[in-house]
Amino acid sequence: MLQKELGMSIHLNNKPCESRIYGKAHRLPFGTRKKASSPGELVSADVCGLFDYSFQKKRFLVVFKDSYTKFRYSFMIKEKSVLKLMLAHAKNLGHSVKEFLSDNGIEFNNKEVCTILLQAGITKRLTAPYTPQQNGGSEREMRTIIEMERSLKYSNPDVNYPAAMWAELVNKAVYILNRTGKSSVEGASP
Helix, strand or coil, X not given: CHHHHHCCCCCCCCCCXXXXXXXXXXXXXXXXXXXXXXXXXXXXXXXXECCXXXXXXXXXXXXXXXXXXXXXXXXXXXXXXXXHHHHHHHHHCCCCCCEEEECCCCCCCCHHHHHHHHHHCCEEEECCCCCHHHHHHHHHHHHHHHHHHHHHHCCCCCCCCCHHHHHHHHHHHHHHHHHHCCCCCCCCCC
16 A cells, blocks of 8 residues: 555564664553452541641541542541551441451551451451552552642732641641542432
8 A cells, every 4th residue: 555655665564663662661660459349348548648737637648548438537636556446436336348458568457457347347458568559449548538638728928827727727628529520420429
């Protein structure tokens, strides 16, 4: 076809070009899991901090997100070791969680948390070390919440919020996101 259009003889080399192959190389995408089909089927979590002390003297933010309803729960805590108490509290409230996804940090990967999850019949799934892509939903969620907190903080140039106000602004951001985001449940917000 090219020979006919150009009016000259063309010899195509069908061998792969190594430099092009290397130039186009990229990481393969992580496999996708089946989507959650009911509330509590998969809950992911992430911890963020060391923030300035809030008014309640807390420095860390923990966000739990239900993969089906997309509902977020945010908690401010003083230290990362308090997470085991939060998981026990969720169990006492009757929240039925089937699978718990988190990064490989010591705040989730320790004996106390494992015991609480085992007693509640919750399967624990940890991501590979230094692979935030495997817990991408929680990582993106945390980034969205922090960015929204900053936007709220700097939205009015006439107001100079104290650094300790971060916890209240995070709560406001999560409140807004829970009422405006998408949900797997048709016709319902998280």
